[in-house]
Amino acid sequence: MDDIRPTIRTRPREGTARATRAFTELAQQVRHQGLLRRRYGYYWTKLIAAPLVVSLCLAAFVWIGESWWQLFTAAALAIVFTQVAFLGHDAAHRQIFVSGRWNDWISLILGDLLVGMSYGWWQHKHTRHHANPNKLGSDPDIELPVIAVTAETAAKHRGPVLTWTRGHQGVFFFQILLFEGLSLHASGVRRVFARGRLERRWVEIAFLGIRLGGFLTLVFLVLSPGIAFVFLAVQLGLFGFYMGIAFAPNHKGMPVVPRDMTLDFLRRQVMMSRNVRGTRLLDVVMGGLNYQIEHHLFPSMPRPHLRRAAPMIAEYCRTHDVPYTSVGLLTSYAIVVRYINRVGLGERDVFTCPLIEQRSLIGST
Template sequence: MTADPSVRPEQAAGSDFARLSKKIADSGLMTRRPGYYTLRVGLVAALYAGGWTAFVLVGRSWWTLAVAAFLAVVFGQVALVAHDVAHRQVFRLRKASEVSGRIAGNAGIGMGYGWWQDKHTRHHANPNHEELDPDVAPDLLVWSQDQARAAKGFARVIGRWQAFLFFPLLTLEGFNLHVAGVRALADRSLKRRLLEGSLLFGHFAVYLTVLLLVLPPGMAMAFLAVHQCLFGIYLGSIFAPNHKGMPILTGKDRPDFLRRQVLTSRNVRGGWFTDIAMGGLNYQIEHHLFPSMPSPHLRKAQIIVRRYCEELGVAYLETSLITSYRQALASLHQAGAPIRGKSAPLL
């Protein structure tokens, strides 16, 4: 499956999205940016190599935990590059995108690229739809009060106070990515399973071997814990503001493409640092409308999209990063109310 489902949405002549799409195309914002991505990929690769070089040079010192924190951020940046590659923002051809995505995802950070691409494609097609978006499927967390009423076992225990446990649970997200990628190998529908598995287990083997060759066992475990936990927090902190706390759709509640993407997404205000830290995903509305748009164009696209939504009377939400977290946590707390037997406000 392609991770760019919106290249063929409801583009019937005269539709709201078709008119917006023409405005964006006429502005040249769908043009590829090979120079930008050459520089970005080169910098991330240099930071990746530099981080592991620093790890070896620091050696058997507790300063290695500072290197672990640095590499957690670098791994997050590699994941963001893999995200852009999957959306065909970097390469036009699918083959080049798949090869690069597997190098960055499977080999680089131990993330099952094929598993993630399939999951992310379904998310883009139906964001925040309770039955169709895997990102709001009940697991450890519940995203709606209906899910809370049906929750059982550990999910019911977590769900009571999930808003307070959300960020602590993100420390497990890095490990979850690894486990999910391995579990997906059992799915016969997964493309190139042998290659996916070889790259994944190759990453794990090299990663653990390097840790144990350079550090004593106790220090190696501490490095692994800090690195993977901070990696999970960083990734979760990037993705949480995008849709959490926004309207959840159910059943046949599927607005037209433009409204389906805009009304379930939230943008985050910020400058160049926010753009770099979040990989452009702070322009979540524009990204969902035009997934193959190169991320450096999203800021300019926002001006066009926001003005167009105002003309249509479509609600367009942009908040600060802190407010986005507050809204997401408040929504999680409200979703768990049936388990607690009350709906006490979080804030």
Template sequence: MTVSTSPPAGPPTPRARPTSNATVRDYSVLAKIVRESGLLRRRYTYYWTRLSLAVLAFGAVWAGVALVGDSWWQLALAAALAFVLAQLAFLGHDSAHRQVFRSRPWNDWTARIIANAFVGLSISWWTAKHDAHHTAPNQVGQDPDISPGVVAFTPEVLASRRGWRGVLARRQGWFFFPLLTLEGLYLHVASVRRLVSRRPVPHRGVELPLLLSRLVLYVAALAVLLPPGIAAAFLGTQLAVFGVLLGAAFAPNHKGMPIVPAGADVDFLRRQVLMSRNIRGNPVVDLVMGGLNRQIEHHLFPSMPRPNLKDVQPLVRAYCAELGVTYTEVGFFASYRIVIGYLNDVPGRARDPFSCPLAASLGR
């Protein structure tokens, strides 16, 4: 079954059951409403405050490392540094989506400096991967976040696992969070590999020196300031906590939602809403997840400043209800239960996306 994605031609009949002609116009109607609401305006005070506080916190943690010295309390500072780096990574994410400034170069260079110089990640590598995810979330062969890897996200990949790999894959949900402790190391390694590869990389001449300098200076600072055992424990703790914080922010947003077949053609609004999941919460959840808990709104309007997502959410929810498009939102801990349950039973839970709720939403 396919749905045309040709350009919108005009507003649909309110509350009409979607048809192949109406669905292609649904997003343009919503986008016009959101533009007129003013929620796409930049939030400079918010972002300059967040950026300043994050950089100050980064410096404060390193000052603490120097002052505490030879003590296992350094592990608490390692966890604190991981939290600060995660917050910087979220700000880099926002800037890469051009949420922060009106100027494209300002956004791009802010993301480049935050990612490479502070966090130690290649923004070019991450942006290419993340843009592909936004283009086709949960679509086989197009979304790199569900591509074959350590974790099998689709029945086809799971079926290809044999022997001990197959046994582990059938209970991979229980290993998911332990595996996230390696995510921080993986992100650094993948970034370096991309920048030293022969593949074309924008601004490689800037990113590679920044990234390598950050990684080398980080390890050198630990070696100078701390005894070897504590330095190694600090590095391991920081990488593990950083990986869990980032992975736990991204994983609940799509894992366990419908998997889209490789050849499917779904209109933009339903592609983004039906494959995404929001996480209910409070300011603490917003902080820990970097605003990604409002994933539906973020996917519909990726350049919308993070603090405006909570304001557009009621509008999006009401519009989806009017169209009969399923809008999924669950609690914080419930989202992780869903992810673990899905990964432990991929064949049973990777349902046909054109049964329920997608088929009903498309009127097929």
């Protein structure tokens, strides 16, 4: 018995140490290639352009006045606000400046003042997601109020109507995204007025008040109530839809991690994330989120470096037997729809996944 115990105890440690060295080596390669270097010119251009473009859209809105043509303005604002949100996401991940304080204030200005989303709410939620992507009980992004993305969620509150709805939830997934914009605004407002610690609470309350209250006031001053409500429905609907389709392909349909499972950082981030390959235009449209694997491994990597890093990281993962998933855009959406339909029907056992086998391999090396 005494001879066996050291073997059982040391093998997992050796495997963990080897896995840690693997990520350390990758990080050294990434740093050596200059892929963590700041891109001040790129980001200052965007930071100057963001408020200018928003101002131009609002000026066009006032100039057009009472007209159904304003629905095109609503669509344009939805696209602009989403792109500004992507920029705020970069700042929140410390991609723009070395100073954390500067990044925080840029996130507050872009998120709260220009887009109307609470930076404090988003930071808390998103930090938990990055720490444990697709892990039950830890990742808030798999605990959705309407769509069930885990078998655990789908098993709750079963009934004939809900069973049918959940079984076809993939069909309704994109329609539900039309309400995501309203949900994002509401979640932010609830957070800033809720109890609990929140840095710069009064700044967020002021910024959200100016953005949400000011925008609504402007809309109803320029437009009659009928057109105003349709305008807001289009703007909020398309904003939520755009945000949803940018984030949905990243993790939905990838393995879900059991609560008691522990993985090394490299495998935890790569195996639960999915890249969406495409052109540079897709990179712009998706705000760099299509390089989800690279983003999860190196959250502070500036967005323009993600495309350069992807081939190197993919090759590194192949040489270290770490599954690296990269698919086309339409394929990614097909995977998401198929997966959430299977979850809704109760056909998906989230514990039957390659991660169990991977953990066994790690522990035995």
